[in-house]
Each structure stands twice: as structure tokens, then as C-alpha cells.
Amino acid sequence: xxxxxxxxxxxxxxxxxxxxxxxxxxxxxxxxxxxxxxxxxxxxxxxxxxxxxxxxxxxxxxxxxxxxxxxxxxxxxxxxxxxxxxxxxxxxxxxxxxxxxxxxxxxxxxxxxxxxxxxxxxxxxxxxxxxxxxxxxxxxxxxxxxxxxxxxxxxxxxxxxxxxxxxxxxxxxxxxxxxxxxxxxxxxxxxxxxxxxxxxxxxxxxxxxxxxxxxxxxxxxxxxxxxxxxxxxxxxxxxxxxxxxxxxxxxxxxxxxxxxxxxxxxxxxxxxxxxxxxxxxxxxxxxxxxxx
Amino acid sequence: xxxxxxxxxxxxxxxxxxxxxxxxxxxxxxxxxxxxxxxxxxxxxxxxxxxxxxxxxxxxxxxxxxxxxxxxxxxxxxxxxxxxxxxxxxxxxxxxxxxxxxxxxxxxxxxxxxxxxxxxxxxxxxxxxxxxxxxxxxxxxxxxxxxxxxxxxxxxxxxxxxxxxxxxxxxxxxxxxxxxxxxxxxxxxxxxxxxxxxxxxxxxxxxxxxxxxxxxxxxxxxxxxxxxxxxxxxxxxxxxxxxxxxxxxxxxxxxxxxxxxxxxxxxxxxxxxxxxxxxxxxxxx
Amino acid sequence: xxxxxxxxxxxxxxxxxxxxxxxxxxxxxxxxxxxxxxxxxxxxxxxxxxxxxxxxxxxxxxxxxxxxxxxxxxxxxxxxxxxxxxxxxxxxxxxxxxxxxxxxxxxxxxxxxxxxxxxxxxxxxxxxxxxxxxxxxxxxxxxxxxxxxxxxxxxxxxxxxxxxxxxxxxxxxxxxxxxxxxxxxxxxxxxxxxxxxxxxxxxxxxxxxxxxxxxxxxxxxxxxxxxxxxxxxxxxxxxxxxxxxxxxxxxxxxxxxxxxxxxxxxxxxxxxxx
Numbered sequence: 001x002x003x004x005x006x007x008x009x010x011x012x013x014x015x016x017x018x019x020x021x022x023x024x025x026x027x028x029x030x031x032x033x034x035x036x037x038x039x040x041x042x043x044x045x046x047x048x049x050x051x052x053x054x055x056x057x058x059x060x061x062x063x064x065x066x067x068x069x070x071x072x073x074x075x076x077x078x079x080x081x082x083x084x085x086x087x088x089x090x091x092x093x094x095x096x097x098x099x100x101x102x103x104x105x106x107x108x109x110x111x112x113x114x115x116x117x118x119x120x121x122x123x124x125x126x127x128x129x130x131x132x133x134x135x136x137x138x139x140x141x142x143x144x145x146x147x148x149x150x151x152x153x154x155x156x157x158x159x160x161x162x163x164x165x166x167x168x169x170x171x172x173x174x175x176x177x178x179x180x181x182x183x184x185x186x187x188x189x190x191x192x193x194x195x196x197x198x199x200x201x202x203x204x205x206x207x208x209x210x211x212x213x214x215x216x217x218x219x220x221x222x223x224x225x226x227x228x229x230x231x232x233x234x235x236x237x238x239x240x241x242x243x244x245x246x247x248x249x250x251x252x253x254x255x256x257x258x259x260x261x262x263x264x265x266x267x268x269x270x271x272x273x274x275x276x277x278x279x280x281x282x283x284x285x286x287x288x289x290x291x292x
Numbered sequence: 293x294x295x296x297x298x299x300x301x302x303x304x305x306x307x308x309x310x311x312x313x314x315x316x317x318x319x320x321x322x323x324x325x326x327x328x329x330x331x332x333x334x335x336x337x338x339x340x341x342x343x344x345x346x347x348x349x350x351x352x353x354x355x356x357x358x359x360x361x362x363x364x365x366x367x368x369x370x371x372x373x374x375x376x377x378x379x380x381x382x383x384x385x386x387x388x389x390x391x392x393x394x395x396x397x398x399x400x401x402x403x404x405x406x407x408x409x410x411x412x413x414x415x416x417x418x419x420x421x422x423x424x425x426x427x428x429x430x431x432x433x434x435x436x437x438x439x440x441x442x443x444x445x446x447x448x449x450x451x452x453x454x455x456x457x458x459x460x461x462x463x464x465x466x467x468x469x470x471x472x473x474x475x476x477x478x479x480x481x482x483x484x485x486x487x488x489x490x491x492x493x494x495x496x497x498x499x500x501x502x503x504x505x506x507x508x509x510x511x512x513x514x515x516x517x518x519x520x521x522x523x524x525x526x527x528x529x530x531x532x533x534x535x536x537x538x539x540x541x542x543x544x545x546x547x548x549x550x551x552x553x554x555x556x557x558x559x560x561x562x563x564x565x566x567x568x569x570x571x572x573x574x575x576x577x
Numbered sequence: 578x579x580x581x582x583x584x585x586x587x588x589x590x591x592x593x594x595x596x597x598x599x600x601x602x603x604x605x606x607x608x609x610x611x612x613x614x615x616x617x618x619x620x621x622x623x624x625x626x627x628x629x630x631x632x633x634x635x636x637x638x639x640x641x642x643x644x645x646x647x648x649x650x651x652x653x654x655x656x657x658x659x660x661x662x663x664x665x666x667x668x669x670x671x672x673x674x675x676x677x678x679x680x681x682x683x684x685x686x687x688x689x690x691x692x693x694x695x696x697x698x699x700x701x702x703x704x705x706x707x708x709x710x711x712x713x714x715x716x717x718x719x720x721x722x723x724x725x726x727x728x729x730x731x732x733x734x735x736x737x738x739x740x741x742x743x744x745x746x747x748x749x750x751x752x753x754x755x756x757x758x759x760x761x762x763x764x765x766x767x768x769x770x771x772x773x774x775x776x777x778x779x780x781x782x783x784x785x786x787x788x789x790x791x792x793x794x795x796x797x798x799x800x801x802x803x804x805x806x807x808x809x810x811x812x813x814x815x816x817x818x819x820x821x822x823x824x825x826x827x828x829x830x831x832x833x834x835x836x837x838x839x840x841x842x843x844x845x846x847x848x849x850x851x
Contacts, residue, residue, distance in 0.1 A: 019576075062395040064577050082303040082397050090395040096387045098316070100323035112312050113396045157392070347657055352684040356650050363647035443776075446820060476594070480587065499643055502613075525602030526595060532613050534620075534643040537681070543619075552612040556605055563601045567594050574586060 009165045009196035010038035010061060014070035017056050017220075030056040032220035033070070038213075040075075040164070043187060043197045045207040045228075048217035054200045055093070057217070058169055061198075062090055074165065086115070089158030093169040093200075095150050097157070099143030103134055106142055107156045114161035128156040132186065148179035155186065166190060168199045172206060184210050205273070208232065241270055303397045310402045310409065313393075317380050317410020326376060330418060333368055334425055337361055341429045351437055351444040354430055354451055361426035362536035365419065365463055372418055373467040374491035377411045377474040382484040390577050401569045408475055408565055415467040423460030427453060455544035459536050462550065465557035466533040470495060472564035473528075479571040497523075498530040505529075528560050620645070621680050621737055649679030660692060663700045668692060669726075676734070686734040687747055694727035694751045724755045745769030746779060759786055777807070777825045784833065797837040801849050804830050 015034040018027040031053040038044045048054050059065040060072050063079045077084040097106050107125045116124055129138045132152040137145065142153060151171060158166055168187070172180040180203070187210050190197055201207050207214060208228055215225040224231065245253065254264045321327070337360070344356045384390040384407075394403060430451050438445045474491040481487045505524040511517040532553055535545050636648060656671040672689035679685070698719045705711050711719075731748050738744055749765030752758040763786035770780035780803050787796035807827040808817045834849050 059577075064391065064394055066574070082399055085395060085397040086303065088395070090392065092388060092391050092395075094388075095392070096389060097392070098320065098389060100320055101316075109312065109316055110392075110396060113309055113393065113398055115397065347654070349684070352682065355646075355682060355684065359646045359650045363644065366644075442820060443824070446776075446824060447774075447816075448818075480590065522599060525606075526598045528602075529609060529613065531643045532609055532616055534616060537646040537679075538619060545615075549612050549615050552608055556609045556612070559601065559605050559608070563597065567597055571590050571594065574590075 007040050008037050008073075009040045009042075009075060010036070010198065011073045011076075012036040012057070012061075012070070013072075015057070015060065015067050015072055016069040017053075017060060017065060018068045030220050031060070031067075034217070034220070034222050035070075036215055036222060036225065038196060038198055040196050041191070041194055042212040043191050043199065043210055045211035045214035046198060046200045046217065047204070047207060047214055048223075051219075052217040053220040054217055055169065056220075058167055058198075058200065061167065062088065087164040089161065089163035089166045091151070091154045091158045091166070091168045091171055093173060095154035097142045097150070097153065100141060102141055103129060103138040103145070103153050103156070106153060107138075107160050110157040111160040116161050124160055124162075128159045129153075131159070132156045133182065147174050148176065151175055151179065151183065155183070159190075163195075165196045165198065168197065170201055171199060172201060172203055180206065237265070303399075305399055306402060309398050310406045313398075313403055313406025314409035314413065317407050318413045320380060320383070321376060321410070321414045326372070326414065327417070329368070329372075330421060333364060333422065337364060337422075337425060337429065341433065345433075350441060351450060353437065354434055357429055357433060358426070358451070358456075358536070358539045361422070361429070362459065362463070362539070365422045365426075365460075366536075369415060369418055369422075369463060369467050370470060370495055373411070373415050373470045374474050374488055374495065376414055377408075377471045378478055378484050378487040378491065380411055381407055381475060381478045382487065385577070386484075388577075394577060400573055404475065404479070404569045404572050405565060408471060408561075408568075411471045411475075412468050415471065416464050419460050419464040419467065423457060426460075427456055430456070450542040451539060452542070452544035456539050458545060458550050459539060462533050462535065462553055462557070465554055465561075466530060469528055469530075469557050469560045469564065470498075472561050472568065473498075476564050476568040476571060479568045479575065494527070495530070498527050501527045501529050502531045528556075532556065619681070645679045646681075649675050649682075649685070652678065653685060656689075656692075660696070663696075663703075665697055665700050668697070672730075680734070680737040683734075683738055683741060683743055686731065686738070687743060690727045690731050690747050690751070693730060694724050694755050698723045698755070720755050724751050727751050727755075740772050742769045742772035742775035742779060745772065746776070749779075749782075753786075759789055763787055763790060781826065781830065781833075788837075793837060793840055797834065797841055797843075800830055800834045800837065804834060804849070804851060 013035050015031055015036075016029070017031040018029050020027055034053070034057065036057075046054050046057065056065065060067050061074060061079050063081070063084060066080060072079040074084040075087055098109075101109065104125060107129060108121060111121050111125055112118075126135075129135055132155050134149060134152050134156065137149060142150070145153065155168075155171070158168075171183050171187075175183065184206060187197055187199065199207070199211065211228055213225070213227050214231065216223045250267065257264050340360050341357050344353045344360075347353075347356075349356060384393070390403075394400065431453065434445075434449055434451055438449070444450075470491070473494055474487060477490045477494070478487045481490070501524060504520045507520055511520055535549070535553070538545060652671055652675045656668060656675060659667040659671060672685075672692060675685050676689065698716075701719050701723070702708060702711050702716055705715070708716070728748060728751055731744055731751070734744050735741070745765050745768045749762045749769060752765060753762035763783055766779050766783035766786060769775055770783055780799070784796045784800050784803070787793075787799065804827065807825040807830060808822050809825075809827045811817055811819050811822055831851055837843075838848050
């Protein structure tokens with residue numbers, strides 16, 4: 001049994017959430033006895049198929065839902081309390097914001113809600129908008145933004161009050177590879193600032209690249225949890241990347257390994273990643289909009 | 293260093309945050325051009341005032357202008373109140389902007405009361421503009437009629453303009469009660485349409501509630517009598533705001549009546565608003 | 578257990594809301610009751626059975642919902658519309674409908690009575706062939722019939738306006754202009770002059786009608802009693818405007834008194850001293 005720790009950003013213990021479907025008490029169990037700890041300062045990936053309980057868990061962390069059983073704390077504060085959200089920034093899945101506000105007005109609005117002092121507000125708004133690369137479009141109404149711009153302004157509103165924990169729900173869903181790479185870069189920058197990031201995504205390659213630890217949920221239960229290296233690394237194997245060898249030398253290497261009781265399991269050409277190829281070939285977006 | 297400071301800080305209820313939500317709600321109404329129809333209403337009022345001149349009603353023309361003006365205020369104001377409350381609330385739910393804002397350090401109470409105040413401000417602007425327009429129309433026509441027909445104005449002006457403004461205030465407060473009722477319905481309703489339909493249904497009941505009070509004594513069966521009495525207590529009495537007829541026939545309302553009706557409205561706004569908060573507290577967004 | 582209770586939460590919330598509203602309804606009744614009595618006192622009872630058939634359901638709900646004034650206004654405009662068409666049955670129906678819906682505005686009673694007493698005889702005579710074709714006796718009979726309807730209509734109005742000088746004036750005018758009944762007209766003007774807020778001309782016309790009836794001494798006594806009550810100078814503190822002084826026509830009343838003193842040969846020593 002883990003005890004609450006000040007070094008935990010999120011501490012979930014025995015969390016269960018049932019949704020009542022009707023008065024006869026038929027229930028849908030969305031989260032089933034989940035115990036999870038997100039250490040402070042890490043990038044944590046929450047994975048699972050649709051209906052696995054990820055969104056429900058996030059809503060409970062954000063105090064939007066009450067658990068049926070168990071508890072959830074954010075920096076030691078029960079998540080049902082309003083003050084648990086003082087240090088939390090949230091980017092919802094498929095974000096939709098007030099279309100009639102400009103980017104600046106939107107971030108300013110949320111900054112005021114989060115209690116950013118008036119004296120610092122203007123500067124802070126400019127800072128986060130610049131940070132997400134939307135300075136040129138901040139004066140335009142959010143209703144005119146593209147999907148990628150919505151994600152970025154969403155990040156800006158999540159960061160305006162400089163939270164210690166940032167929760168990103170499918171931050172790259174529907175975003176092009178260039179935008180997706182930029183968001184990954186932003187997440188890495190957040191980590192260097194000592195922030196804790198909780199991210200859900202169906203893009204497993206992206207999760208693998210940026211997360212320190214991951215947890216996989218299925219049907220509301222925790223299936224597996226650990227660091228990415230621990231989970232995906234094949235510890236009984238090694239990869240060696242060498243220059244291309246002629247067939248004869250390759251055969252000699254095979255015999256040498258066999259003499260020592262090892263097998264040469266595969267000979268393949270190493271590959272770069274398709275997303276890295278794409279990024280190296282296409283142009284990057286200018287500040288304030290989409291790719292030119 | 294986090295701007296929001298450490299987690300040991302509590303978040304007390306804040307009128308400031310409530311005001312921010314209210315301001316944003318009002319801005320949404322303005323930028324969605326909810327006030328455009330006010331222009332249509334103003335044109336209709338001026339046109340109908342012109343029509344009454346054609347009939348040559350004499351000093352009673354003022355009664356017609358006043359009755360139609362307040363009738364338009366009540367009809368359009370009620371429609372605006374119910375539709376705006378439902379729309380400005382459900383746009384948050386359907387667009388999931390409610391998720392984003394409630395994930396911030398804000399009380400649900402602040403959110404609901406902020407939405408209410410935003411709508412109340414929208415309706416307040418509507419009532420103020422309609423009252424000013426009506427006041428201008430009446431003043432203009434009364435001045436003209438006093439010149440043309442002085443014997444009908446022997447005791448001075450017929451219209452009590454101060455009381456006309458008070459009527460506008462009372463209508464605004466009535467719409468406040470209606471907005472609170474609509475918000476209460478919206479707090480548990482699943483759709484905008486259901487909220488609007490139920491809002492109008494309750495509006496009609498509140499206008500006819502006095503019939504239940506009157507009928508109470510005439511009902512023989514005890515269970516039915518108790519039900520009728522309960523109806524008379526559960527729904528607010530909107531007829532008590534029906535004082536605008538007084539203006540058209542040159543009578544006013546006293547300060548005591550105004551204060552009682554205003555107090556009645558404010559009590560209901562507070563209670564029904566509180567019930568809306570309670571109902572919304574456990575709503576799963 | 579917790580999730581079973583959660584399933585019933587909407588029901589508990591609904592019960593709580595209804596209960597809370599009922600409690601508030603009881604608690605605010607002392608605040609609302611005096612104001613409600615004021616509102617009711619300004620709204621005469623609505624005799625819906627007399628309106629049945631004339632109105633659609635929507636209008637009935639509108640009446641019950643407190644929109645009497647505007648519904649009555651709307652039907653008054655309809656009255657004007659059918660009046661322009663000289664449609665007697667429709668005009669008569671709408672006149673009575675309007676005052677049944679909202680009897681508070683005196684305007685409806687006054688103008689309705691005028692339509693009945695002055696316009697309808699004209700329409701009937703024209704419908705029967707015109708003033709040259711219809712015999713005088715028949716014309717007189719039509720006038721009497723319509724005047725009777727108008728007088729009954731005006732007497733009904735006293736149920737809602739018991740102290741209205743203007744209603745007495747309308748009655749007097751019907752007697753005087755349609756029925757040529759100077760005595761009844763004089764009495765009606767006298768009653769009009771005794772009501773609060775009566776127009777000054779009511780008392781003067783009563784005196785003139787007494788003169789016409791040959792009751793010169795009665796007219797003289799009446800005017801002598803009247804003259805001291807008339808405002809003669811502007812006094813804003815007492816609400817006496819220039820218009821009020823002009824309307825009172827005190828100098829005209831004094832000159833009438835002098836005329837009557839001449840007709841009655843009243844010696845100077847006994848003449849009225851203003």
C-alpha cells in the first residue's frame with residue numbers, strides 16, 4: 001500500500017467509479033479499483049483503448065466527477081476540493097473554446113479565473129501565447145482557428161497560471177505531424193521546467209518518445225505500469241548497428257557468435273522513422289498560424 | 293515558481309470570479325447578436341405608436357402606447373429570458389467549454405450564479421432600452437396631445453414617468469425570477485429544447501398560479517384541495533408584477549407596493565438560484 | 578449502496594426542490610400578500626362566462642394570464658375597424674366585449690356609448706332608406722331605442738366607476754342631444770358637478786339648462802352657491818394652474834348671475850356680493 005507522498009503530483013488509491021444507468025441500479029463500472037501514482041516532475045502517459053476509463057480517471061482528477069469509492073489527491077489535496085485545481089492546467093480532448101473571443105481574450109479570461117494577479121496578467125498572457133507560437137493570430141477570434149491552432153491556444157490557457165501539473169487529453173488528435181512534433185517539443189520543455197505532465201494519447205509512438213512512465217488501462221483496470229524503458233525494452237537482446245557487411249564477413253560473424261553460444265537472430269537494415277522523414281522534408285509553420 | 297502558489301492555499305468563494313463568468317456570458321450574448329432583434333422591436337413599437345395616431349384616440353392614445361409597449365416588453369422579454377438562459381447555459385455543456393472552466397479553481401456556485409448574472413444583465417439592457425424608448429414615445433405624444441387637447445390634461449400630465457421606470461425595473465426582476473427558473477430546469481435537463489419548452493410551460497403556470505389560490509376554498513375533496521394549495525405555494529405568482537396597466541390609465545404604484553414586489557422577486561431569485569446550484573452540483577459534465 | 582443512492586439522486590433532488598419552493602412560497606406570502614391585494618383591487622373580476630364563445634382559447638388564456646389591457650386594446654382597434662364599416666351588430670358586440678374584458682378605462686365606456694347613441698341611429702336610418710325616406714316618427718323611435726341601449730350601457734359602467742363625473746356628462750348629453758329631454762339632462766349635469774374631480778362646465782351647463790326649463794330662480798340660487806367655490810387666481814401651492822382658472826370661468830359665472838338678477842328683478846341691495 002503506497003502512502004501519500006509530497007513528491008507525488010497525483011496519488012490515486014483504490015479508485016472506483018460506477019455510472020448508474022437507471023433506477024434499478026444497473027451500473028456501468030468505468031474505473032475499477034485503480035491505484036496509481038504520478039511522480040512530480042515526470043511526463044506520464046495514460047494509455048488504453050476507447051472505453052478503458054482514461055477520461056473518467058482524468059475527470060476525477062480534475063474534480064469534475066465524484067468517485068464511487070477510493071480517493072484521488074493532487075499534490076496532497078483531495079481532488080474534489082476547488083483548491084486542488086490551483087496548480088493544474090488542463091487541455092481537453094478536441095478542445096472547443098468560446099468562438100467569439102480572440103486568442104488573447106480567451107487566455108486572459110482563463111488567467112483571471114485561475115487567479116493570475118492583474119499586474120502580471122497581460123505580460124503572462126503575452127508570454128504563453130508567444131510560447132505556443134500564436135502571437136500573430138492572438139488578435140483573431142478563436143472561431144477562425146484551425147485545429148492545430150486550437151490545440152495551441154488550448155495549451156496556452158492550460159499554462160497561463162503556470163501550473164505544476166498539466167493534463168493533456170489527446171493533445172495531438174487530428175493534428176498534422178508538424179503540429180504534433182511541436183506539441184511534443186513543448187512537452188519536453190515543460191519537463192525541463194520541472195512540470196509534471198499527464199498525457200493520454202492513441203499515438204503510441206509519440207507516447208514512447210516523450211513519456212518517462214506509462215500506465216495502460218483496459219475495462220477500467222490497471223493492466224500494466226512502469227517506465228517506458230522497463231516496459232518496451234527487450235532486456236535479453238541487444239542491437240548493434242554496423243556498416244553494411246559483405247555476405248562472407250556476415251557469415252564469419254555468425255560463426256563467431258555461435259562458437260560462444262549466441263545466435264544471430266536477425267540481420268536487417270535500420271530504418272529512420274516516417275514522422276522524422278516527414279519533418280525533415282516539409283516546411284515548419286510560421287509564428288501565428290499554420291504551415292506556410 | 294508557480295503564479296498560483298502552493299496547494300495549501302484554500303479557494304474562498306469569490307464574487308470576482310462570479311463577475312468574470314457573468315461578464316463573459318454577457319459578452320457572448322452581445323457577440324452572438326442577441327440584441328439585434330431589439331432593433332426590430334424598437335421599429336415595431338414606433339410603428340405601432342404611429343398607427344394609434346391614425347385612430348385619433350385622443351388622450352387615451354397614451355394608454356394604447358403604454359399597454360402595447362409593456363405587452364411587447366413582457367412577450368419579447370419572456371422569450372429572450374428563456375431562450376438566452378437556455379442557450380447561454382447549454383452552449384457551455386454541448387461545446388464542452390464547461391469542462392474547461394470547471395477544471396479551473398472555480399466553484400460550481402460561482403459558475404451558475406455567474407451565468408445567471410450574465411443573463412440578468414442581458415435582460416436588464418433589454419428592459420432598460422425598451423423602457424427608455426417607451427418613455428420617449430409617451431413623453432413625445434403626451435406633449436403633442438397636451439397642446440392639441442388641453443382640457444384632457446387639466447390636472448397636468450397623465451403618465452407617471454417615475455412609476456413607468458419602476459415598472460421597467462419590476463419587469464426586469466420578474467425576468468430575473470424566470471431566468472433562475474430556466475437555469476434550474478437547465479441544471480438537470482439534457483437538451484436546450486426541453487429546457488425552453490419547460491421554461492415556457494412554467495411561465496404559463498406562474499401566470500395562472502393565482503387561479504389555484506382562488507380555487508383553493510372552492511374545492512371539496514381534501515387531497516385535491518391540498519394539491520391546489522401546494523400549487524399556489526410552489527410556483528411564484530407572476531401576476532403580482534402585472535402593474536403596467538396602471539400607467540396607461542394615469543395611475544401609479546406606491547413605494548410600498550414596489551418594494552414588496554421587488555423583495556418578492558429577489559427572494560425567489562436567491563432561492564431558485566440556490567436550488568439550481570444544488571441541482572448542478574452533482575451533474576456529471 | 579452509494580451507487581444505488583446515486584441512482585435515486587435525481588428523485589431526491591426533485592423532491593427537495595419542490596419542498597424548498599413550497600416552504601419559500603409560504604414564507605414570502607406575508608411579503609407578497611399586500612402587493613397582491615393591491616393588484617387584485619385594480620383588476621375587476623373577469624366574467625369569463627359572458628365572454629365564452631366570443632374568444633378563442635388562446636385569448637382566454639391570455640386574459641387569465643393577466644394581459645387584459647392589451648387584449649381589450651386589441652379588440653377596441655377591431656371595434657374601430659367594424660365601426661368604419663358601419664357594421665352595427667359587430668360594433669355593438671365588440672363594444673360590449675371590450676368593456677367585459679377590461680372595464681377599467683373610462684374611454685371605452687364613453688366612446689362605446691357615443692357609437693351606440695350617435696352613430697348607430699344614423700346607420701339604421703340610412704339602412705332604412707335615408708333621412709328623406711324614413712318618417713320623423715320612425716327616426717325618433719330609432720333614436721329612443723339606441724339612446725336606451727346607450728343609457729343602460731353607461732349605467733352598467735357605474736359598477737366600475739361609481740363616482741365618475743364624465744359618465745354623468747355622457748348620460749346628460751344623450752338626454753340632451755338625442756332624446757331632447759332637458760330636465761333629465763339638467764339633473765344628470767347636476768349629479769356630474771357633485772362628483773370629485775368634476776369638470777367646471779358641468780355646473781355651468783346645469784344652470785343653463787335650468788334657465789332653458791324656465792327655472793330661473795333655481796338657476797340663480799345654484800350659480801350663487803357655485804361662484805364662491807370657483808378658483809379666481811393662480812395658486813401653485815394649492816395646485817391651481819392658469820388653465821384651471823381659465824376653465825373655472827368665474828367671471829363668466831358672475832356675468833350669468835348678473836343676467837339672472839336682471840331677469841328676476843333683484844334689487845341692488847339684495848344682489849349677489851362676490
